[in-house]
Amino acid sequence: MSDYSLTITKADNGFILTHYEEVGEGKTIKIDYIIEEKNDAEGIGYCEATQKLLYDVLNYFSLGGSKHDKKRVRIIIEEQ
Secondary structure: OOOOOOEEEEEOOEEEEEEEEEOOOOOEEEEEEEEEOOOOOOOOOHHHHHHHHHHHHHHHOOOOOOOOOOOOOOOOOOOO
16 A cells, blocks of 8 residues: 555544554555543643644654754644
């Protein structure tokens, strides 16, 4: 499978990322990955969950770059 596809679904408490991986001769499996927002003291909030989502999308499509690249995409959370 040379094409990559990633589906993002917004849930009440975060995001669900879905893609398919080839596991053999024409066989694929569905992979769901959950980024959960937890608004308690130990969890991540909406901004952190969104930041993680965007980094995961960059990494999935190999767009994140490396420390040796002159330019890289950064996703930051700014305090107001």
